[in-house]
Amino acid sequence: MTAAAVPAASPASTGEQPGVRLARSRRNAELSLLLLAMVLVAAYAATVEANVLDTVTTDFWIPAAALGLVFLGLHLVIRWLAPFADPALLPAVALLNGIGVGFLRRYDLAQATPEERETLAIFAGTGGRQLAWTLGAVVLAAALLAIMRDHRSLSRYAYTLGLAGIVLVMIPAVLPGRFSEVNGAKLWIIVPGLGQIQPGEFAKLALLAFFAYYLVRKREVLSLASRRVLGIDFPRGRDLGPVLVVWMISLLVLVFEKDLGTSLLYFGMFVVTLYIATERVSWLLIGLILFFGGAYLAYVLGSTVGGPFANFYDRAQIWLDPFAEPYDRGYQLVQGLLTLGTGGLFGAGPGGGQPTLLPEVQTDFIFAGIGEEIGLFGLSALLVIYLLIVERGLRAALAVRDSFGKLLAGGLAFTLGLQVFVIVGGISKLIPLTGQTTPFLSAGGSSLMANWLLIAVLLRVSDGARRPVTGGGGPAARPAGGPPEQLHGAPTEVIRP
Amino acid sequence: MNAPLRRVGVVVMILFGLLFANLNWIQAYKADEYRNSDYNGRVQVAEYERKRGNIEVGGTAFALSKETDGKLKFQRTYPGGAMYAHVLGYKPVNLGDTGIERLENDFLAGTSDQLIANRIKDMFTGDQTGGGNVLLTLSKRAQETAYKQLNDNQVGATRGAAIAIDPRTGAVQALVSMPSFDPNPLASHDTNEATAEYNKLDKDKDRPLANRALAETLPPGSTFKIVVAAAALENGVGQQTEIPAGSSYTPPTSGQPIRNAAPSICPQSEVTLRQAVTQSCNTGFAQLGVRLGADKIKEKARQFGFEQEDLSVGESGEKGGLPVAASRTGEMTAPGGGTDPAALAQSSIGQRDVRMTPLQGALIAATVANDGSQMRPYLVKQLLGPDRTTVYDPAKPRELRQPISSQVAKDLRDMMVNVVKEGTGRKAAIEGYTVGGKTGTAQSGPNTPDHGWFIGFALDKNGTPVSAVCVELEQAGSGGSAEAARIAGRIMAAAIAEGR
Numbered sequence: 002m003t004a005a006a007v008p009a010a011s012p013a014s015t016g017e018q019p020g021v022r023l024a025r026s027r028r029n030a031e032l033s034l035l036l037l038a039m040v041l042v043a044a045y046a047a048t049v050e051a052n053v054l055d056t057v058t059t060d061f062w063i064p065a066a067a068l069g070l071v072f073l074g075l076h077l078v079i080r081w082l083a084p085f086a087d088p089a090l091l092p093a094v095a096l097l098n099g100i101g102v103g104f105l106r107r108y109d110l111a112q113a114t115p116e117e118r119e120t121l122a123i124f125a126g127t128g129g130r131q132l133a134w135t136l137g138a139v140v141l142a143a144a145l146l147a148i149m150r151d152h153r154s155l156s157r158y159a160y161t162l163g164l165a166g167i168v169l170v171m172i173p174a175v176l177p178g179r180f181s182e183v184n185g186a187k188l189w190i191i192v193p194g195l196g197q198i199q200p201g202e203f204a205k206l207a208l209l210a211f212f213a214y215y216l217v218r219k220r221e222v223l224s225l226a227s228r229r230v231l232g233i234d235f236p237r238g239r240d241l242g243p244v245l246v247v248w249m250i251s252l253l254v255l256v257f258e259k260d261l262g263t264s265l266l267y268f269g270m271f272v273v274t275l276y277i278a279t280e281r282v283s284w285l286l287i288g289l290i291l292f293f294g295g296a297y298l299a300y301v302l303g304s305t306v307g308g309p310f311a312n313f314y315d316r317a318q319i320w321l322d323p324f325a326e327p328y329d330r331g332y333q334l335v336q337g338l339l340t341l342g343t344g345g346l347f348g349a350g351p352g353g354g355q356p357t358l359l360p361e362v363q364t365d366f367i368f369a370g371i372g373e374e375i376g377l378f379g380l381s382a383l384l385v386i387y388l389l390i391v392e393r394g395l396r397a398a399l400a401v402r403d404s405f406g407k408l409l410a411g412g413l414a415f416t417l418g419l420q421v422f423v424i425v426g427g428i429s430k431l432i433p434l435t436g437q438t439t440p441f442l443s444a445g446g447s448s449l450m451a452n453w454l455l456i457a458v459l460l461r462v463s464d465g466a467r468r469p470v471t472g473g474g475g476p477a478a479r480p481a482g483g484p485p486e487q488l489h490g491a492p493t494e495v496i497r498p
Numbered sequence: 499m500n501a502p503l504r505r506v507g508v509v510v511m512i513l514f515g516l517l518f519a520n521l522n523w524i525q526a527y528k529a530d531e532y533r534n535s536d537y538n539g540r541v542q543v544a545e546y547e548r549k550r551g552n553i554e555v556g557g558t559a560f561a562l563s564k565e566t567d568g569k570l571k572f573q574r575t576y577p578g579g580a581m582y583a584h585v586l587g588y589k590p591v592n593l594g595d596t597g598i599e600r601l602e603n604d605f606l607a608g609t610s611d612q613l614i615a616n617r618i619k620d621m622f623t624g625d626q627t628g629g630g631n632v633l634l635t636l637s638k639r640a641q642e643t644a645y646k647q648l649n650d651n652q653v654g655a656t657r658g659a660a661i662a663i664d665p666r667t668g669a670v671q672a673l674v675s676m677p678s679f680d681p682n683p684l685a686s687h688d689t690n691e692a693t694a695e696y697n698k699l700d701k702d703k704d705r706p707l708a709n710r711a712l713a714e715t716l717p718p719g720s721t722f723k724i725v726v727a728a729a730a731l732e733n734g735v736g737q738q739t740e741i742p743a744g745s746s747y748t749p750p751t752s753g754q755p756i757r758n759a760a761p762s763i764c765p766q767s768e769v770t771l772r773q774a775v776t777q778s779c780n781t782g783f784a785q786l787g788v789r790l791g792a793d794k795i796k797e798k799a800r801q802f803g804f805e806q807e808d809l810s811v812g813e814s815g816e817k818g819g820l821p822v823a824a825s826r827t828g829e830m831t832a833p834g835g836g837t838d839p840a841a842l843a844q845s846s847i848g849q850r851d852v853r854m855t856p857l858q859g860a861l862i863a864a865t866v867a868n869d870g871s872q873m874r875p876y877l878v879k880q881l882l883g884p885d886r887t888t889v890y891d892p893a894k895p896r897e898l899r900q901p902i903s904s905q906v907a908k909d910l911r912d913m914m915v916n917v918v919k920e921g922t923g924r925k926a927a928i929e930g931y932t933v934g935g936k937t938g939t940a941q942s943g944p945n946t947p948d949h950g951w952f953i954g955f956a957l958d959k960n961g962t963p964v965s966a967v968c969v970e971l972e973q974a975g976s977g978g979s980a981e982a983a984r985i986a987g988r989i990m991a992a993a994i995a996e997g998r
Contacts, residue, residue: 273509277502327537335537341524342532343540358539377525381518388514395507399500407499411506418510422517431520 027088028080034092035076039069042099045351049107052352054118063123064106064132068099071139078143082150083464087397090463093390094441094456097383098449101442102131103351104371111357127363127444134446141450142457152461156214156405163211169204170250170267174257188260188436201263202438202451205270205416206458212271213408216278220404224279261296261313262423262435268292269419274412278404320433333360337369337428348376363444365436369428384425387440390456391418397463410462413455542591546570549628551606551884553586553598556638556996561586561599563628566687574685580678581645584709585636585670585820585877588681592689593696598632598877601812601819605630605881605890612890616883631882635669635893637662640965643992644672647985648969653950655981657972659710659856662989665864665955665963667895668873670811671993672967675710677702712811712822715853716970719940719979720778721951722799722848724862724910727775727783729790729798731906737913740768743782749839756784756843759939775913776921778937780847787846788839792830795846799827801901802862803872804854811857814876814893825858826851848940859953859968861898863935866914867955867963870907874898914954918983923952925980926987931964931994932957933987937979942972950978956990964997965990 043065050057072095079086106128113121124132149155155162173181173188181187183197191197216223250267272288296313303314315330323331323338340359348354354373356362362370372380394414398407420440427434438448524532534541549572553561560582563572574589576582587597595603604610608617608629644660651658655676662671683695699707708714735741743764748755757780758764764779774782787795796804803809804825812819828851832838844850857875865872874896881890902910914934917923922937935954942949950971956964967989969982 273506277499277506280499280502324537336539338524338528339532339535339538339540341521342529342535343538345525345529345533355540355543358543372521372525377521380521380525384514384518384521388511391510392507395503395510398503404499407503411499411503415506415510418513422513425517426513426520429517429520429524431516 026080026084028076028084031079031088031091032076034089035069035072035095038092038096038099039065039072041096042068042103045100045103046106048350049103049110049352052350053107053110060123064102064128065099067123067132068095068102068135071136075139075143078146079460082146083460085464085467085469086460087393087463087467089393090390090456090460093386093393094453097386097441098135100371100383101367101444102128102135104356104367104374104442105131105363105444107352107374108356108363108370110352111355131444131449134449137446138450138453142453142460145454145457146461149458149461152401152406152409152458152465153403155210155409155458156217159211159214162207163215166204166207166211167250169200169207172200174253187257188263199438199445199447202447203454205266206413206451206454208267209270209274209412209416210409212274213405213412216274216408217404220278223275223284224281260435261316261433262420262427262437265292265423265435266416266420266437270412270416273415273419274408277398277411278408316433316435320430323430333366334428334430334434336360337366337434338430340366340369340373341429344373344376344380346377348372348374348379350374364438365424365434365443366428367442367444368425368439371442384421387418387421391415391421393463394459397459397466400466401462402466406462406465410459410466413458417452417455543570545607546572546591548608550574550589551608551629551631551882553602553606553632553634555582555634555636555641558638561589568687570687573687576681576685579680579682581641581674582636583678583681584675584711585634585673586681587820588684590684590692590696591687592692593684597820598634598812601817602632602878602881606632608884612881613883616885628884630884630890631886633879633882634877635664635671635879636673636877637671637993637996639996640672640989640993641674644674644985644989645678647988648674648676648971651971651974651981651985653971653974653977653981655950655971655974655978657704657710658970658974659714660967660969660985660989661711661856661860662965662967662993663860663864663873663875664993665868665966666873667893668814668864668875668898669879669893669895670875670877671965672989673711673877675708677704677706679706709820710970710972711856712820713855715823715825715855716949716972717850717852717940717942718848718854718859719938719949719951720780720783720848721859721862721936721938721953721968722852722854723775723778723783723846724866724914724936724953725799725802725804726787726790726795726846727771727913728802728902728906728910729794730771730786731909732798732902733790733794735771735786737772737909738770741771741774741782742785743767743769743774743779745781747781747784747843749784749788749843751839754840756780756847772913772916775936776916778917778922783846784843788842792837792842792845795842796827796830798901799825801899802865803858803899803901809875811875811877813878813891814874814895815891819877822857823855825854828852848938856968856970859951859970860966863914863953863955863968864963864966865901866907866910867934867957867966868907869904870902871900872898911955911957918954922979923954923983925984926952926954926990928956928987928991928994930959931990932961933990935983935986937983939979947973947975948978950974950980950982952979952982952986954983954986954990956994958994965993 043062046065047057047061050061109126109128110118172190180191181189183189188199188201189197190200275284299310299313300317303310319331319334323334327335336359351374356370359366359370391414394410398411401407417440420437424437424439426432438445440452550563552559560578561576563574566573585597587599589595589599606629613630640662648658648660658676660674664671679699684692686692744767745761745765746755746757763777764782769779769782804827807824809822810819811822830842830845841850845852861872876893880892911934914936915932918926918933918935923935926933926935933954933956935952938951940949953968955966958964967986969986971978971982
C-alpha cells in the first residue's frame with residue numbers, strides 16, 4: 002500500500018496514461034481487427050456447415066456479413082462520437098459475439114431433422130434470434146455513446162441508478178415463482194406470452210455506477226478512519242454500514258433468488274470497487290470473510306433447516322460430487338464435464354460435436370458446448386479474449402483522469418471478468434455451478450444488451466482516458482453536461498496521519 | 499487508485515489462470531476418462547455408428563442390426579423373439595446388456611483387440627466394415643423343440659427350464675428358460691419404452707428375466723440318486739447287489755418315515771441296486787445313503803460339479819460367460835458334526851437342502867454317457883470376422899473333470915437305460931437310439947405341487963453319446979417327471995435329427 006498516500010489530485014498531471022502518450026485514435030486498427038474477427042466468424046460458419054451438412058452452402062457467409070455490418074455501424078459511431086476509444090475492445094467483443102451466434106446456429110442445425118437442415122433459414126432459430134438481439138444490443142450501445150458524451154455525467158444520476166438497481170434486483174425475488182423462476186433460479190421477470198428479461202444483468206451496471214459515485218465521495222472516511230489490528234487497518238464500525246447492507250442484499254439474492262452466482266457477482270463487484278477506492282486490503286479480507294462465512298452459513302442451514310437454503314445446499318452437494326447422482330441432480334454438471342472432456346485438446350471441430358446431448362447448451366453451458374468442438378486450445382483462446390477485454394477495461398481505468406471514471410471502468414471490467422469466472426468455473430466444477438450467462442456467447446437478449454452497454458461505458462471511459470487533454474477531438478471533446486460540481490471540488494489530496 | 503487497479507488486474511489474471519488450469523485438468527488429464535465414461539451419451543452414439551455383428555445359430559441370424567434414420571444409426575433386432583432370449587441376452591440403449599450380447603460385446607461391436615487389423619484397414623479404405631459375428635453351438639431344431647415343448651407342456655407348469663448338451667464336447671444344443679421374454683422392446687431406441695418394458699418384466703412374479711437353466715436351483719429329487727448310486731458303485735455295491743428297501747423307512751433319531759412314490763414300488767425288504775434305480779426306490783436309496791455316510795455322498799456330488807461357484811457358460815476357454823449358480827448338497831450332518839441319519843436319508847433322495855441347476859443335471863447325465871468324462875459346457879462355436887471368412891477363437895472342447903471311472907459310468911449307463919426301457923422314464927425313448935435317464939419328483943413345499951425332473955442321454959447304434967439333457971418343470975404336480983421325460987426325449991430327438 003505504498004501508493005496509499007498518492008493522490009489523484011490535479012488529475013491532468015498525475016493520472017496515468019500508459020501507452021497513450023501519443024494522441025492517436027487508432028480507429029483504422031480497430032476496423033482491420035474487426036474485419037479479421039468477422040473473417041474468423043465466417044470461417045467458423047463454413048466449418049460448421051461442412052461438418053454438419055457435408056457441404057458449404059452458398060449462404061454461409063450471410064450471418065457473418067450481417068454481424069459485420071452491425072459492428073461496422075458501431076465502429077462508425079465510435080469514429081464519430083468516441084474517436085479515442087480503445088481500439089481492441091470492439092473487435093474482441095465482436096469476435097465473441099460472432100462465435101456465439103455461430104454456435105447457436107450450429108445448435109439449431111443439430112436440433113433440426115436432416116430434411117429441415119437443408120432449408121433452415123439463416124435468420125431462424127436461436128441463432129437468428131441472437132443475431133437480432135445483437136443488432137438491438139449494438140444499437141443500444143451506440144445510443145449510450147451518443148447520449149453519454151462524458152462518463153462523468155453518469156454520476157449525476159447515481160442515486161437514481163442505485164435505486165433502480167436495487168429495485169431491479171428485488172423484483173424477481175418478490176414476484177411469484179410463476180413470473181420469475183426458470184430452472185430453479187428466480188432471476189427473471191416473465192411477462193406471459195411476451196417474453197422474459199433478466200433484470201439482474203442491467204442492475205449490475207446501475208449498481209456499479211452508484212457504488213462508484215458513493216465510494217468516490219466516501220473514500221477518505223473509509224480509508225482513513227480506522228483501527229489497527231494485527232498490522233491491518235480495519236474501518237470503524239459505523240463505516241461498515243453500507244458494506245453490510247450490500248452484503249445483506251447479496252445474501253437475500255442468494256436465498257430468495259436461489260442464485261449463488263449473482264450474489265457472488267454483486268458482492269465481489271462491491272468489495273473490489275471498495276478496495277480500489279480505499280486502497281485498503283482490509284476491505285478485501287472483510288469481504289471475503291463475510292462472503293465465505295455467509296455461504297458456509299447458508300450451506301449449514303441448508304443441510305439442517307432446509308427451506309430457502311436447501312437449493313444452495315443442493316448445489317454445493319452436486320459440486321462436491323456430481324457423479325453421485327449422474328442421472329439426477331448432477332446430470333447437467335456431469336454432462337458438461339463429459340462434453341468438455343470429449344473435446345479434449347483440439348476438439349471435434351466446429352460442427353463435429355453433439356451439443357444436443359448437453360442440457361442448457363445454448364445458455365449456461367455454451368462454453369462447454371463450444372469447448373467440445375474447439376477443444377482446450379480454442380477455449381484458451383476464448384479465455385484470452387475475455388482477459389483482453391477485462392485488462393483493456395482496467396487499462397482505461399488506469400489511464401482515465403477522474404476517480405469516478407477509474408472506479409466505474411475498473412469495477413465494470415472486473416465484474417465482466419468475475420462473471421466469466423463464475424460461469425466458466427461453474428461448468429468446469431471449479432466452483433459450485435450457478436446460472437449465469439456467459440457474456441456475449443449465451444443466447445438471450447438481456448445478457449447481450451447489458452454487456453454491450455457495459456462495453457459502451459468502457460469505450461466511453463477509454464475515450465476520455467486517451468483523449469488529448471487540450472481537446473480538439475471533434476464533437477466528443479465537449480462533454481455534454483460537464484463534470485458535476487462535487488467531483489470537481491472534491492478534495493482528493495490526502496495526507497496520511 | 500492505480501495500485502489497487504493493477505492488483506485487481508493481477509487478481510483477474512489469477513482467476514483466469516485458475517480457469518485455464520482447471521480446463522487443462524478436464525480437457526487434457528481427465529479427457530479420456532470423460533470421453534469413455536458410461537454416462538457419456540456420445541459413447542453410445544459412437545457404438546451405434548458401426549454396424550454391430552450378428553449372433554447366429556445354424557446359419558440364421560437371431561440377433562442383428564438394421565439401419566435406421568434416427569440419431570442412433572442401427573436398431574438391434576431379435577428375429578427369434580423369446581425363443582433365444584436367455585442365450586442371446588439383449589443389447590439395450592440405456593440398460594445393462596446381458597447374455598452373449600454382453601459376453602461378446604467387444605467382438606460384436608468391432609472394438610475387440612482381435613479386430614484391430616480390420617480397423618486399421620478401414621482407416622485406409624474409409625469403409626466401416628462393422629463388427630464381428632458370433633456363431634453359437636445351439637441346434638436350431640433342438641432349441642425350437644425345447645422352447646415349444648416346454649411352453650406347451652401337458653401338466654400346466656408355467657415355470658421350468660430345459661438344457662441339452664453334446665456329452666462328447668460340452669457344446670450346448672438347447673437352452674430354454676420358461677417363461678421367457680421378447681428382447682426386442684428392451685432394445686428400443688425409445689429409452690422410456692425400454693425402461694418401462696424392463697420394469698414390467700422385472701416385477702413379473704414369474705421372473706421371466708431369470709435364466710432358470712443356469713442360474714436357479716431347485717431340489718433335484720430322485721435325479722440325485724444317480725450321484726448316490728455312483729458313490730455306492732465305488733464302495734463295493736454292484737448293479738445286482740441286494741440293498742435294503744421296503745415300503746417305508748424311518749431313520750433312527752427321526753420319527754418321519756420315508757415312503758415310496760407308490761405302494762407298488764419296492765415293497766419287498768431287499769431289492770437290487772438296478773431295480774432300485776429303475777423303479778426309483780426311495781426307501782432303498784435312503785438306507786443306502788445312511789450306510790454310505792454324508793462324506794462319501796457329498797464328495798461324490800462335489801466331483802460331479804456340486805458346490806462349484808465360478809462356472810460360466812460362454813466360450814470353451816475361461817473367458818467367462820452366462821453365470822451359473824452353484825448346486826448345493828447342503829448339510830447332511832447334525833450340528834456339531836455327528837451323524838444325522840434323518841438328514842442323510844432325505845438328502846440321498848434329493849430332498850432337504852440339496853439344490854441343483856438344470857445344467858448340473860444335464861452334466862451328470864452327460865458324464866455318465868461320456869464314459870465318466872465331464873466336458874466343459876460352452877455356447878460359442880466360433881467368432882467370425884466382419885468379412886465372414888476369418889475365424890477367431892474356434893471352440894476347443896476341454897474336459898472339466900472326471901467324476902467317475904469308465905466302469906462306474908458303464909454301470910450307471912446300464913441302469914439308466916433300464917429306467918427308460920422299463921422304469922419311470924419310458925416316455926423319453928427315441929426310435930433307433932438307446933436312451934437312458936432318471937426321473938425326479940421333488941417336494942417344493944408343504945402345500946405346493948411337486949417339481950418334475952428328468953435327466954438323460956441318448957446313444958446312437960455304436961454306443962456313441964449324441965445328446966444329454968435335463969428338463970425341469972417347476973411345481974408341475976402329478977405326472978411332472980413323466981412329462982419332463984417326454985420333453986427330454988423330443989429335445990434329444992431334435993438334436994439328433996439336426997446333427998445327422
